[in-house]
Amino acid sequence: MPFLRRREAPSFEFHRPTPGTRLIHFEHLRKAFGTKRVYDDLELEVRAGETLVVLGGSGTGKSVLLKCLIGLQRPDDGRIVFQGHDLTRFSEEEFIPVRRHVAMVFQGAALFDSLCVGENVAYPLREHFPEMTPDEVRARVAEKLALVNLPGTEQLMPADLSGGMKKRVGLARAIATNPEVILWDEPTTGLDPVTTQSINAMINSMKTKLGSTSIVVTHDLVSAFSVGDRMAMLAERRIVQVGTREEFRHSQVPEVRAFLDARRVELEPGAAS
């Protein structure tokens, strides 16, 4: 009875959680695209205030996991419980308030090319807070651009920006609504080492300055070890290990070991010699 299922889903209200307590729980998630099975029985818990890094090879379903959390993809079975709400039962309309609290920084920044930087950052404010006055919007945009070290760039167009600047504008847009949870899809892919470091610093500062919870999906082990409080490894259509950085560094789980060993040079430059 799909009609009843929709009506049963309560509207979403976010309550400030106690740091360290369970905020999001992916329970027995299953997902396939046609014959391609992405998750068979995926379990993962995200704790309030942490940065959880999700590692995994190409095509293992890291991005799909983030998309399921904000309703851009739908799991076939299982639940995604966020502060007691089962998001898998939410309609598209019921996801709108969820996206005010859970924002995604997309892999390619995904800026609107025809809008200037200021309008890009203001976009989610107009969507979620239509009651904000133009002065309030201007002030919030300026605050977020300053936070990502791009003060005064409101009038620039995306075409005028470097890749790293675009990522930072994408971040300013994602945090414009003061979300409690930030989803980072490959935040450092394709960036030079200096910009990579500044993005890593930014992920850490979102936690310390805003108290946000982050889920970071990445291939980049240096970045993973510099931002992750905990790490989770996606392989074989499930999470094969979750643990602290140290637990991962010394992991004996075969899929984790193989993933880390293949990237040992990246993680420990001395290992090459």
Ligand SMILES: Nc1ncnc2c1ncn2[C@@H]1O[C@H](COP(=O)(O)OP(=O)(O)OP(=O)(O)O)[C@@H](O)[C@H]1O
């Ligand atoms: N909309 C879609 N339609 C069909 N298949 C899809 C769709 N989105 C993702 N997939 C498939 O699901 C699998 C997981 O995709 P996903 O983008 O989550 O991988 P990923 O781990 O993020 O990979 P990468 O690290 O290369 O970005 C892939 O095989 C992908 O081709």
